[in-house]
Amino acid sequence: MPEIPKFHEFMRPLLEVLRDQGGLSRTDAIEAVVKKMGLSEEQVAVSQESNGNSLVRGRIGWASSYLRVAGALTGPQRGYFALGPNATALLALNRPIKRADLTSFEEWKAHQAFKQTKSQPQQGNSADINIEDSTPEDLIEAGVKLIKEQLAADLLEQMKKMDPYAFESLVLDVLAAMGYGGGSRQAMQGVPRGPDGGIDGRINEDKLGLDQIYMQAKRYADNSVSSEKVQAFVGAMTQGGCRKGVFVTTSTFTSDARQFAASIRDPRLVLVDGEKLAELMIQHGVGIQTKEVIKISKIDLDFFGAGE
Known part of the structure; x- marks a missing residue:
């Protein structure tokens, strides 16, 4: 060669x-x-x-x-x-x-x-794996991990360039793919711009919309989401009588914002940062395509032992 x-x-x-x-x-x-x-x-x-x-x-x-x-x-x-x-x-x-x-x-x-x-400390860095001490399966696992890391980085870069309205729609697509709203995109609706207190979407948990989840999406390139932004969203949830919310961003949340979200029990709030969002997109097949499927074979011991 x-x-x-x-x-x-x-x-x-x-x-x-x-x-x-x-x-x-x-x-x-x-x-x-x-x-x-x-x-x-x-x-x-x-x-x-x-x-x-x-x-x-x-x-x-x-x-x-x-x-x-x-x-x-x-x-x-x-x-x-x-x-x-x-x-x-x-x-x-x-x-x-x-x-x-x-x-x-x-x-x-x-x-x-x-x-x-x-990353989990025990998993090690996929880029620093020792070939001499690794089995072929270890190398495959490290390669897959590295590919997923790069895919997540590419997804984040693309999301940060999206129009804010398109990003909000993407978040609803991800939540639908995860099964929220019964997995139906029709059970979800964006919220028109206006004095909505930062609510960007509503998800019907039942067919009549008696229970809802509020969603807010912040497409930031660099800035972290502050605790003030999270508190304002919780206030909008409370005002709307909603007890569940998801706050999604392409960037990160400040430590104060995470502490505030962890401290409240009613309403319930989940924070999803950029890396977690990219991970969910990969897991549920949103915004990605399967490039290839690699077939790995092993010996069939039952076949060779058939005459024994």
């Missing part, structure tokens, strides 16, 4: 292509990188054993994902690549870019810190 560059070896060529040609569609950017690096047809034709897709194109895709986390690449629209704010610093290195070069950026540190707060 011909030698294929490692994924990090595609980082600099990808940034250089976007620097020289401007924003490009994902397909055009990948083809431009292949051309720039002078890869042969034989190299491009090498496929991944698990899915038959091009190994080269897959590694360019992973290079783009790492650059995106580090703030060196952005997606101005679906399926497009453009340079991010940290691209200039990486290009100024005037040498091939390594994964270690990404770790000094605040965006990368924030992403890693966010992952650490959600």
Whole structure:
């Protein structure tokens, strides 16, 4: 098999292509990188054993994902690549870019810190798994975990760019997929803009709407949701006679906001931050597509033992 560059070896060529040609569609950017690096047809034709897709194109895709986390690449629209704010610093290195070069950026540190707060200590870091001490099943598990982490990050980035009204509708879609309102999107309604005290949606728990859940959705890029915002929502719930509420944001909640939500028993309130929302979207298949299903076989001992 011909030698294929490692994924990090595609980082600099990808940034250089976007620097020289401007924003490009994902397909055009990948083809431009292949051309720039002078890869042969034989190299491009090498496929991944698990899915038959091009190994080269897959590694360019992973290079783009790492650059995106580090703030060196952005997606101005679906399926497009453009340079991010940290691209200039990486290009100024005037040498091939390594994964270690990404770790000094605040965006990368924030992403890693966010992952650490959600990860179980005993599971370890999927990026730091020791190949020598790992079984093939361990490696598969680590790979799946890493893919899910990147998918969650991509979902969050897309949600933060959404129109606020579209984001509110997305949250209702997720709640419907989870079974609220009997799993019917028709049992849910958005609330027109006005003096609603921050209520963005109502979910009927029964067909007559005798019991309802109120929903508020805040599409923030960076700002955390304060305790004042949460208290105002609880006030709107109480005024509307609602005893259950869900407050959803693409960002995070301050510690005071979480403490306040935990301290009340009536009405009941659940806070869902950006990472939890992305996790729920993956779990319930909202806003994602199944890219591939990998079949793993094992020996059938019953077959070989049939004659005994």
